[in-house]
Amino acid sequence: MQKTYDRKVYLKGSFTVEMSFLMPMILFLIMGCILAAFYYHDKNVIASAAYETAVVGSTKAREKDGVSESELNRLFSERVGRKCILFSGAKASCTVTDEKIQIEATARKKRMSLSVKSEAAITKPEKHIRDMRRIKKLGKKVNGRGREDMKKLGIKTRGGI
Template sequence: MEERKQRWLKGSFTVEMAFLMPMILFLIMGCIRISFYYHDKNIIAGAAYETAVTGSTKVREKDGISESELNALFKERVGRKCILFSRIRVQSSVGKDEIKVQAAARRKKMAISVESRAAVTEPEKYIRDIRRIKK
């Protein structure tokens, strides 16, 4: 009788594991996929912000900066760093007071959309004004 009980317990453990293992593996794969998603989102957001700030400093130069140069700068910063999202669309706009970089990526049901803005500042003008006031 006791031997029969042990066999039943061994069989029930196998059935329970056959039910639980797919759920556990599904959770592990989901966690890995989510971490890849946030990895790519952080890379895209960082590259968009860096591009906007770089554009805001270069727009004050003699030649200025064009939208195509900003797009190329963004693509260079992202490179091949993304894991899930390989095709990223970027759209930049250069204004008098602001640089705006919008990036979007999509893969199946997942999507990322990031927008970064940077004000065009003139720090040398501000410093000169402050020095004039102090005198």
């Protein structure tokens, strides 16, 4: 009669040594991916807050009182709030001119930095709509006086109205 022995499989020591070298690299790559995801999340939050602030500022600039740079800074900090993961202290510098509003947002943490620039034009759609209504009224005039009125407004005509 033959005796059967239970065979036990032993791992060689080289496998353990190899894994001790590979695991830190794998963990480093995973942590790098997580850090990159946090970075791009914060960049998108700050960029969208800067753009929204510029657009809201361009809308408020058409009002009687206009908009101040301190009000734009307050709007930016409201929009960023506590949404950022890495860059908790985002700052904005706002510039208001007659034609556009410009927001430059920056954030820093240790050796990492983030900078975003956004701007929005100050449009006057009410003026454009009023001018178009005037043009339509002038176009309905039958005699040639309509062309003269359009020239006074600075509108070029081509032969007919």
